[in-house]
Amino acid sequence: MAPRAARCANLVAVTLTTLLLATASPAAHSATNDTTHVEGRLPSGATYMMDVPADWNGTVLVYSHGYVDPGSSNPARDAPDGTTQSLLLAQGYALIGSSYATTGFAIADAVPSQMQTLDAFTSRFGPARRTIAWGDSFGGLVTTAIAERHGNSIDGSLSMCGLVQGGVANWNDALDTVFALKTLIAPDADIPLTDLSSPQAAADAAGALTAAVTEAQSTPEGRARIALAAALHNIPVWNSANQTRPAPTDWAAQEANQYSAILGFLQRTFIRRQDAEARAGGNPSWTTGVNFAALLAKSSVAKGVGELYKSAGLSLKDDLTTLNHAPTISENPAALAETSTTSALTGKLTKPQMDIHTIGDPTLPVQVENAYHRAVTAAGSGALLRRAYVDNAGHCSFSAAERLGALNTLEDRITTGHWPDTDAAALNNRAAAADPTTPARYTAYQPGPYPRPYDLAHPADRP
Numbered sequence: 001m002a003p004r005a006a007r008c009a010n011l012v013a014v015t016l017t018t019l020l021l022a023t024a025s026p027a028a029h030s031a032t033n034d035t036t037h038v039e040g041r042l043p044s045g046a047t048y049m050m051d052v053p054a055d056w057n058g059t060v061l062v063y064s065h066g067y068v069d070p071g072s073s074n075p076a077r078d079a080p081d082g083t084t085q086s087l088l089l090a091q092g093y094a095l096i097g098s099s100y101a102t103t104g105f106a107i108a109d110a111v112p113s114q115m116q117t118l119d120a121f122t123s124r125f126g127p128a129r130r131t132i133a134w135g136d137s138f139g140g141l142v143t144t145a146i147a148e149r150h151g152n153s154i155d156g157s158l159s160m161c162g163l164v165q166g167g168v169a170n171w172n173d174a175l176d177t178v179f180a181l182k183t184l185i186a187p188d189a190d191i192p193l194t195d196l197s198s199p200q201a202a203a204d205a206a207g208a209l210t211a212a213v214t215e216a217q218s219t220p221e222g223r224a225r226i227a228l229a230a231a232l233h234n235i236p237v238w239n240s241a242n243q244t245r246p247a248p249t250d251w252a253a254q255e256a257n258q259y260s261a262i263l264g265f266l267q268r269t270f271i272r273r274q275d276a277e278a279r280a281g282g283n284p285s286w287t288t289g290v291n292f293a294a295l296l297a298k299s300s301v302a303k304g305v306g307e308l309y310k311s312a313g314l315s316l317k318d319d320l321t322t323l324n325h326a327p328t329i330s331e332n333p334a335a336l337a338e339t340s341t342t343s344a345l346t347g348k349l350t351k352p353q354m355d356i357h358t359i360g361d362p363t364l365p366v367q368v369e370n371a372y373h374r375a376v377t378a379a380g381s382g383a384l385l386r387r388a389y390v391d392n393a394g395h396c397s398f399s400a401a402e403r404l405g406a407l408n409t410l411e412d413r414i415t416t417g418h419w420p421d422t423d424a425a426a427l428n429n430r431a432a433a434a435d436p437t438t439p440a441r442y443t444a445y446q447p448g449p450y451p452r453p454y455d456l457a458h459p460a461d462r463p
Helices: 003-024 082-090 107-125 138-149 167-185 199-216 220-232 251-280 292-298 302-312 316-325 333-343 368-378 400-416 424-434
Strands: 027-030 035-041 047-053 059-064 094-098 130-136 156-160 353-360 385-393
Touching (some): 047 107, 059 107, 059 138, 082 094, 082 400, 094 107, 138 353, 167 220, 167 251, 199 251, 220 302, 251 302, 251 333, 292 302, 292 316, 302 316, 368 385, 385 400, 400 424
Parallel strands (some): 059 130, 156 353
Antiparallel strands (some): 035 047, 047 094
């Protein structure tokens, strides 16, 4: 059989299997509000769920959930939270989503799982009048990949706090921060930053660097260097709802907030890097050729670094020189190629996409939005993208009102073919109308540049 014919035959086989499983294996029940709830399993092993109100309005929302650490519980989800789910069902939206076939940095599994879930929905309930992909965090990357790769199957997309800088840029940015911490705070420690051989090796490395950072926090010199590393990742000085928002010149309070975020960053970064490296077959990131002074100059929090260095009596110039002359880390070319294929973005949108982000996000700092804007501009899709910002601290810390306000704005764009007013006041009005019981905090904001962007629209990004 010719290769093309074989691919077509395989596609037919997979589709038939999906439809058989979709109609035979789900257990459906009718909830008290006459919503049909369906659960099932795809051929890949991914589970899915669907909630369809009796008065379905014809729109289906395909929800992509965030990152799930390997080995953790991984149920299917079809909405970001219960409040948002209830509001959407009451308004007649059908909600669907899968667990993805695997946990971890599973972009290669997540996109097919979501599309197969959409196929299963269509088989059971019929074609939707409108299909919108949306997702949080890692799910924002999944959503954007769906938008770029399967634009014919959706009418629009909504990325919320999304990893829209793509996988390669994500691992480069994370590497810069741990590289700075190890080089300046624990230069003699044997702490591997890449090529992590196992989850235990990753945990050990995270523990060792965390201990060094914790000790460094007790001295002015250590705090200055922690602030420098945090600035390379653009960790905001207000990054958790549990923190007091520091005054603009309270450098000590700002660094204390960043230190708290750095501890969480270290625990996440090593474990997730190990999974990503295992999938890619090696390390996809590098420090070769990186100018750390130039990176710091781009940072939204660079001023605080300079002030803390002055207070500590340290030379910031000397430390940046140390970073620039430290032994570099090189990428594995095959791993870079694999990560580029699976999780770097092209910027090629064919349907409108709305991105929203909190300005105080420590996990995926708001500057990631400029990384994707750069890609869509280069790809000629800039008119299809709109971005909006919420004045709140934390990762994905949106209210139900803010989510629905963005969704309704995207729907207007789909309906009319033109973007409605997307300034903060208009979005807050939409949010308040959608749910007056939760906050509406959109704000006029322009993030700074992403420090090390990488996308497939810019060949020069490659090392």
